[in-house]
Amino acid sequence: MMKLEAFENYIHKMNDLSHAAMLLSWDLKTKAPKNASDSHISALTTLSTEVFKMSTDEELRGYIEDIENHEKELDEVTVGMAKKLKKEYVRSKNIPTALYSQFVALTSKAEYVWEGAKRQNDFNSFQPYLEQIVELSKEMAHYIDPTQKAYDVLLEDFEPGIKSDQLTVIFEELRKGVVPLVEAIKTKAPIDDSQFYGHFDKEEQRKIAHYLLKQIGYNMDSGRLDESEHPFTIGTAPFDVRITTHYLKEDARSSIFSVLHEGGHGIYEQNINPRLKGTPLATGTSMGIHESQSRLYENIIGRSKAFWAPLYEEVIKIIPQYKALDLEDFYRGINRIEPSLIRTEADELTYNLHIILRFELEMALFNNEIKVKDLPEAWRYKMKKYLGVVPETDAEGVLQDTHWAGGAFGYFPSYALGNVYGAQFVHQIEKEKGYSLESLLQRGQLDTVSHWLKEHIHQYGALKTPSQLIREACGEDINVRPLLTYYQNKYTQLYKL
Amino acid sequence: MMKLEAFENYIHKMNDLSHAAMLLSWDLKTKAPKNASDSHISALTTLSTEVFKMSTDEELRGYIEDIENHEKELDEVTVGMAKKLKKEYVRSKNIPTALYSQFVALTSKAEYVWEGAKRQNDFNSFQPYLEQIVELSKEMAHYIDPTQKAYDVLLEDFEPGIKSDQLTVIFEELRKGVVPLVEAIKTKAPIDDSQFYGHFDKEEQRKIAHYLLKQIGYNMDSGRLDESEHPFTIGTAPFDVRITTHYLKEDARSSIFSVLHEGGHGIYEQNINPRLKGTPLATGTSMGIHESQSRLYENIIGRSKAFWAPLYEEVIKIIPQYKALDLEDFYRGINRIEPSLIRTEADELTYNLHIILRFELEMALFNNEIKVKDLPEAWRYKMKKYLGVVPETDAEGVLQDTHWAGGAFGYFPSYALGNVYGAQFVHQIEKEKGYSLESLLQRGQLDTVSHWLKEHIHQYGALKTPSQLIREACGEDINVRPLLTYYQNKYTQLYKL
Numbered sequence: 001m002m003k004l005e006a007f008e009n010y011i012h013k014m015n016d017l018s019h020a021a022m023l024l025s026w027d028l029k030t031k032a033p034k035n036a037s038d039s040h041i042s043a044l045t046t047l048s049t050e051v052f053k054m055s056t057d058e059e060l061r062g063y064i065e066d067i068e069n070h071e072k073e074l075d076e077v078t079v080g081m082a083k084k085l086k087k088e089y090v091r092s093k094n095i096p097t098a099l100y101s102q103f104v105a106l107t108s109k110a111e112y113v114w115e116g117a118k119r120q121n122d123f124n125s126f127q128p129y130l131e132q133i134v135e136l137s138k139e140m141a142h143y144i145d146p147t148q149k150a151y152d153v154l155l156e157d158f159e160p161g162i163k164s165d166q167l168t169v170i171f172e173e174l175r176k177g178v179v180p181l182v183e184a185i186k187t188k189a190p191i192d193d194s195q196f197y198g199h200f201d202k203e204e205q206r207k208i209a210h211y212l213l214k215q216i217g218y219n220m221d222s223g224r225l226d227e228s229e230h231p232f233t234i235g236t237a238p239f240d241v242r243i244t245t246h247y248l249k250e251d252a253r254s255s256i257f258s259v260l261h262e263g264g265h266g267i268y269e270q271n272i273n274p275r276l277k278g279t280p281l282a283t284g285t286s287m288g289i290h291e292s293q294s295r296l297y298e299n300i301i302g303r304s305k306a307f308w309a310p311l312y313e314e315v316i317k318i319i320p321q322y323k324a325l326d327l328e329d330f331y332r333g334i335n336r337i338e339p340s341l342i343r344t345e346a347d348e349l350t351y352n353l354h355i356i357l358r359f360e361l362e363m364a365l366f367n368n369e370i371k372v373k374d375l376p377e378a379w380r381y382k383m384k385k386y387l388g389v390v391p392e393t394d395a396e397g398v399l400q401d402t403h404w405a406g407g408a409f410g411y412f413p414s415y416a417l418g419n420v421y422g423a424q425f426v427h428q429i430e431k432e433k434g435y436s437l438e439s440l441l442q443r444g445q446l447d448t449v450s451h452w453l454k455e456h457i458h459q460y461g462a463l464k465t466p467s468q469l470i471r472e473a474c475g476e477d478i479n480v481r482p483l484l485t486y487y488q489n490k491y492t493q494l495y496k497l
Numbered sequence: 498m499m500k501l502e503a504f505e506n507y508i509h510k511m512n513d514l515s516h517a518a519m520l521l522s523w524d525l526k527t528k529a530p531k532n533a534s535d536s537h538i539s540a541l542t543t544l545s546t547e548v549f550k551m552s553t554d555e556e557l558r559g560y561i562e563d564i565e566n567h568e569k570e571l572d573e574v575t576v577g578m579a580k581k582l583k584k585e586y587v588r589s590k591n592i593p594t595a596l597y598s599q600f601v602a603l604t605s606k607a608e609y610v611w612e613g614a615k616r617q618n619d620f621n622s623f624q625p626y627l628e629q630i631v632e633l634s635k636e637m638a639h640y641i642d643p644t645q646k647a648y649d650v651l652l653e654d655f656e657p658g659i660k661s662d663q664l665t666v667i668f669e670e671l672r673k674g675v676v677p678l679v680e681a682i683k684t685k686a687p688i689d690d691s692q693f694y695g696h697f698d699k700e701e702q703r704k705i706a707h708y709l710l711k712q713i714g715y716n717m718d719s720g721r722l723d724e725s726e727h728p729f730t731i732g733t734a735p736f737d738v739r740i741t742t743h744y745l746k747e748d749a750r751s752s753i754f755s756v757l758h759e760g761g762h763g764i765y766e767q768n769i770n771p772r773l774k775g776t777p778l779a780t781g782t783s784m785g786i787h788e789s790q791s792r793l794y795e796n797i798i799g800r801s802k803a804f805w806a807p808l809y810e811e812v813i814k815i816i817p818q819y820k821a822l823d824l825e826d827f828y829r830g831i832n833r834i835e836p837s838l839i840r841t842e843a844d845e846l847t848y849n850l851h852i853i854l855r856f857e858l859e860m861a862l863f864n865n866e867i868k869v870k871d872l873p874e875a876w877r878y879k880m881k882k883y884l885g886v887v888p889e890t891d892a893e894g895v896l897q898d899t900h901w902a903g904g905a906f907g908y909f910p911s912y913a914l915g916n917v918y919g920a921q922f923v924h925q926i927e928k929e930k931g932y933s934l935e936s937l938l939q940r941g942q943l944d945t946v947s948h949w950l951k952e953h954i955h956q957y958g959a960l961k962t963p964s965q966l967i968r969e970a971c972g973e974d975i976n977v978r979p980l981l982t983y984y985q986n987k988y989t990q991l992y993k994l
Contacts, residue, residue, distance in 0.1 A: 012539070012543075013543055016539055016540040016542075016543035016544070017540070017543070017544075019536050019537075019539075019540040020517040020518070020520070020521055020540045020544060021517075023517070023520055023521060023524055023540075024517055024520060027520055027524070031528070031721065032737065033717065033718055033719050033720050033721055033736070033737055033739075034718045034719075035716075035718050035719040035736035035737070036719070036733075036736050036737035038736070039516050039733050039736060039737055039775075040516075040737075042509070042512075042513055042516075042775075043513040043514070043516040043517045043520075045513075046509075046510055046513035046514070047513070047514075047517060219532075220530065221530055221531045221532050222530050222531075222532040222533070223530055224528065224530055236533075236536050239530070239532035239533050239535070239536060240529065240530055240532070240533035240536055240537075242530075278536075278539075
């Protein structure tokens, strides 16, 4: 079948261009010399535009139709590719290429402007960029599907199949479970974690990072760990999946948990079945599922005592300052619950409230209920309402995250969805194995968990939709209960509620 | 002029694709995870092929013709671009795209195979690749210009305007000047450099590298220094020009001089006039001129006593082992003349003989006088003849250099041409300034030299041909005399000949 070969060459080329764009993007944030950023952004825009053009080209539509007409005779990867490409084609075909290019160039530039604005606590310098990003995002959403709410159209990019109405319900249940727990904890004596502060050598932090990545099965032959201003994971799965972290000299926990988080993303992509390599299916199926892996390793696993028990002797060898803490102190210190300003540094409970705040602001922006210029004030208002703390600066408020600068409206809900999915997976593993996660980890059987995740989630890449994955893996749809039960059990015990 | 804008967009896109290819190539040799090499090579092949297609496209020919027809009204950069692109177009238009792609993929792969072959001293595993590279190179040369000798066609890529007959004459004069000097030195007691060996901390070597790069004016805001198996310079001039080095723990000289060498390449590209940015003129005009800059900083400057005199106090602060050596010991130890096996580690005199050997072998290969399988033996024969030493292994013989694996037949002569050009430039600087290089450096006026080079060489990028540059800068054509005079003066004094 000559056409199949032509289709494969076409995909191959798209994949090569995406791979180069990935590398430019990685380099821009990790290694590129200061003066190189213009060249990088220009090349990134050109390559992304090429990929965009190819994904909306008539030639591709032809291949897709041919595959649809011969679905029965073809393998599931080919059919899966066609399905995914069709979806992207339908979604993007009405977006003018010039608009897309403009959006890529604008957001690349805006990420730079945002960095400066955050550093100088200057929302005004960032505001015009953000306004333009919101405008272009609305425009694109309208081109994609004028019959739907703009925000729902954007959500589809991160969590296919989910709508803002459904999220509102899910998040309401989540909020109702989390808030009373946080209130109860507030009545108890706070955990003292003063011994976690000090001066932590970067080399030690790098060592513990590599040690932990090895423990959770991240493969350095198919990845790297570098430093960047903000931790991230980027890659071409499964053989080039790179993660970054950021070392704080005064507190090693920040990097430890960001490494577990990015490591979770990394493992997901590294474990994708190699037969999907070079296809558009060699990627996470949604950002919610992606965040389920990162937040599972960071929190449900990474903040459990049982995970650290078999490792703790080695940990204090690498970071001698922790010798002053025994395992119990350590466990308590990594689970201090306290409403705070910064999402990425938040504890696992209040983290959800940070997400709900952002979700509501995004909805309000796209439903034209507030304007970009009102965001700082709205931020402070909602922080007060949900977390009871108010940032004194925009740097610690509305400017803290890079997502909006990158044009990723609709991304934030993924983190909370990730928390929810992750707990469902663990619940299912416990059911199947007949042991609690705690007892598996205690006995050093983390690989039982990773193996289940690889088997039921990772290997499929984007071959299955999020809801399909969950249903097949757990026998149910999205369900907030396991997460709330996990929180309830863990914090009742920890804080003696 | 609408067409000019279309032309600029066309160039812009070519430049973006080349920039991405540059980054892939850099990453492949410095940072890429082991398992990523296939993806990198694939993307590199796709991007290079795209650039190649664009450089031979009818659309481009149209733009070039338009510019030719309006030369009088246009600025020199536009006219210069058209001239360079025309040359590449004429050169490449007959090469089938598939052949070009095959060549890129083959050489990317061969560079990997060569690394393994060198490590394991196994010429046989590399031989079939090299045979294919030679075959494809001959084929391409025939497509480019069937009326010329294949080797002359290849030379044009590295040193436009020069032919093998002319090189034979130049190299004969060079050989006749160098051999008697080397013979005379052999009758003298060898310089004792045993104190240069020891254990040199990588961090110290990195520090001295950065210190020296700063001294010679390499700009870290537009570049980087990394480690790689073999030192190289790669970049998109003038704002992203990266160099690498390789640290030997037993002898810091290796990295010191490779850093000065690559730094010389780096400065050349960083000093290209920014108005050439994003055009095909933002690159060195030939590899000979490029090597003139690298070898000038490495040798004529870098191996002079006067260069080190003002820096030496700082040097021994950074590398305490060198405290045992005074400046005179250091100067002697970095100028030990002794025929040896490895080109990159050779002294500046015998280095030329390594090049002549390679030039002769390349000519013989492309004139069908020898076969790839005969290379190891021919190598040993010529080493004996020109240098009086014979490698015991192919790893130290025919497998030592990466150039042939990369398909760069015709590159080697550039190094010797670089030596020749560099001495001409210094001679001219001395004439214009009325001071010897020695007295300029002694007084810390390296910037007088760098400024002259920027003014007369660097800034032009590829806007002028090599012969034009030399003639305008030095008022003469290529001339071996200044180099031989420099050698004569330096080594007569150093070895008391």
